[in-house]
Amino acid sequence: GQSLEQPSEVTAVEGAIVQINCTYQTSGFYGLSWYQQHDGGAPTFLSYNALDGLEETGRFSSFLSRSDSYGYLLLQELQMKDSASYFCAVRGTSNTGKLIFGQGTTLQVKP
């Protein structure tokens, strides 16, 4: 089976840097994705790591280490609008697009 673990809540102040960790147990997967969801809204894709290492997209970066079964999302220069839930997800190596999501981390950005 596949399971992903994330902290349930993280709090940070505006302008700061925050890291949201994701540890996983899976027999095989293509890569690790991150999605953002504002309260009641649709999840939106943020980033994807197929290979080990760091991927940077503007203020957001994502990291994957397959040997450590670990990844993280790094948010820099936090803004109030970054307050949302963040989900890591994996897609298994079976021939399907099924995504398995972590339970999500609620980020609260304070002034």
Place this chain on the structure above:
Amino acid sequence: DSGVTQTPKHLITATGQRVTLRCSPRSGDLSVYWYQQSLDQGLQFLIHYYNGEERAKGNILERFSAQQFPDLHSELNLSSLELGDSALYFCASSVAGADEQFFGPGTRLTVL
């Protein structure tokens, strides 16, 4: 706007009833996925269709069924509804089985 549309936005019904949720994927996307999100819960995968064929099933209840039509829109049918079925139901689409999935705005189902 992701390009994925879902109707209706809200649905209120009674236990024992049957409802149909509808999803139109982004233009060109052949894959459609359905997810359930209960209050304070993560996204639970229900089912994946690719170009009209079922590709994968998650922990979808036998009371739930789905299909994808030739025009690629999809419907999720929920029957014999129970209070616990109250949730947000999201549809997503992608090119084939991509990791980047585009989610619709969701249908909020309330079973009374």
